[in-house]
Amino acid sequence: MPVIIKQPKHPLAVVRVASGYSLRTYAEAVAERAAALGHGRMAYRREKVARWEAGVEPEKPAQFAMADLHGVDPDQVRARGWPNWLLLALPGPDVLAPFTPEVALSALDDLAADPALANGADIPLLPEPVLQALTTTWTEHVQDSIARGIQGGYVGVEVSSAIHARLTALWHLDDSLGGTACTTSARTDLKMVTKLLRHARHTGQLTTDLHFLAAEYARFLGWAEFDAGNTAKAQRAWHAALRASAEAADPAHSAYLLANLALACVYDEQSTIGADLLTSARDIAGTRTTPLVAAMIDTWRVRATASTGDAKQAARLLVQAETEYERARTGDENPDWAYWMCRPTHMAETGRAFLDLGGPATAESLLTDGLTALEPGAQRDRVLYLTWIATAQARRHDLDAAATTAVKAMDIAELVESGRCTSLLTDLADELQPHRAARPVAAVLDRLTSTAS
Template sequence: MEPELPAQLAMADLHGVDPDQVRARGWPDWLLLALPGTDIRAPFTPEATMSALGDLTSDPARAAALLPADVLTDLTTRWTRHVQNQITRGMSGGYVGEEVSTALHARLTALWHLDDSLGGTPCTNTAREDLRMVTRILRQARHTGQRTTDLHYLAVEYARFLGWAEFDAGRPAAAHRAWHTALRAAAEVADPARSAYLLANLALACVYDGQATTAAQMLNSARDLAGTRTTPLVAAMITIWQVRAAAATGDARHAARLLARAETEYERSRTGDTNPAWSYWMVRPSLMAETGRAFLGLGDPATAEQLLTDGLNALAPEAHRDRVLYYAWIATAHVRGGHSDHF
């Protein structure tokens, strides 16, 4: 029930709320001004942000009412509009701030997970459009220091992902073009782990393209580039792709040694390691599909089937696309092992 205006004004006075705001905002919106912290409807400015951060951390025990649905909707709309305006401003030559970088990173992360579920084909257009936006910001906006480096990283990662999506869509020439561009952008970013990951992506694609020797050489370069300046998890990822390349060249002993090294590196990884965001998909090397496929290529379908079955059982319930692929490769191992009567 809405109190009479005099009662609302009395409540506002008790909480130090401007009576003009009571009249302007109406019931119950003006109550937001009585909550602890920065006004929910304050503009998105550095000053308001610092005020909100100070309010949030000053007294953890202070509680506030849940934000009403209409306020949440308004907050989301205004934030989205603000970010879009900042992006537009940057593309028109204005200064690029933190909010633009945050929005672009969020879109990139969402794209990674969309690819996990749908595959590369539906993601290529989105990746290309987002990369176009990053490129325009790099070319036209004002940015310096770490912001410039971050924008180059976004260009690297969007181009790398576009290459992966194109390759997954069965367009290897388009993939190589994207990766070539990504390598150029990576030359502007002094980050060995990211550069090594990019090179490893291109190398793994070369395995599928029948260029196993070239792939092995590129993966060696990726390992040298990463060196000891990356985490054990990233090292294990590169090593397991080296297993695939070694198997494709027919070197079973080297492939086995590399698999053992990948397992050791994975065991050295710890929860507190500062792993890059893109390494979220990495699992135990022996459970990865590339490991099972390596042994298929070496003419050992029994080992391949066991590894692929273990990997299948370890998949998350929502990994529907990967589950289908694992079943297909397990079926291939069955056939190559002479057990086609099982189907």
């Protein structure tokens, strides 16, 4: 199974390491630069830098010294605040740059570049204020685009149709093999779409469709990286996807990719920001989407809200999602990317929500029903269901059942490449550890340990 890359907790750690400094030498360099800028002599203990990377905001003179050290305009230090301005010291596009076609292409070029140039360990998670600002900026831009409308007619539709077919195949490959196996293909196809946008002659609907394809490939690449366990890389992809989506002016798809970003926040224990982003996604979709898509977003809101501990709101949202799902009709023009959506109570995230709310029996029942309804090829999701069913059984103290289910999950996990599954199985091992004295549990823990090593 793939190893999940452990992300640095603070952007300063990434900037410092990328610049070749240790804690001590960085403290010395900042102190020397502060003195050169006329801020006086600063203490340069390594512990000071360690505190900054742990979340303590440096005094402004120290920040100006750091900005000068890394070539960042001091006006950006004032405008963006700590630690957001540190993102300007990293390679790649400015996440908070204006939404324009050229910046979107630049972000897509950067995303599709050789992954060897962007090791996942060198990319920080985006701070919450940056995520919120990115969402706000995108929302304002896409609303303007929708108001202007889409100009022109279909040109070269056979090109976009062929690319759509390749994209559909990737979706199903991810279902079967997991995200890790799909990142290279997604990046290769994204390069092709970006070249078409930049160099081919296209107008009207074809231009819109190419921007949608770029947005969906970038969204999918983000999803694949998220499933591989690389949340920071996923955020980088979704940033580029939001920019391409703004050019396509497709509110339903834009809401979907924003929901992807939000769900990753929930997995990364940022439940409040995840819930807020999902609310924004639902508002953006509004009435301009189908009941099925609305049900999908609201089901993920159930998971996010449950993670914050709000049981009443989670229950209300689940009823709302079920109502929307019941409104769905066979003749609805659902987007192709919504192919995987099932009944809200059958979704794995719903079962996980009840685990978070302290209802393991309900969680097990919902997850078991969902597992029964799961498509045969959805092997990665099968691991999610089984892992959370085993967790529910362990919390009900049915250890024999938990051990049996865990073995099934591990057997299937060996067939997929998903860092997310690896992480969830590690969580399951932690759940079972207090029960190691039980013989079936001990055997499962031994296998989990040997697999992880």
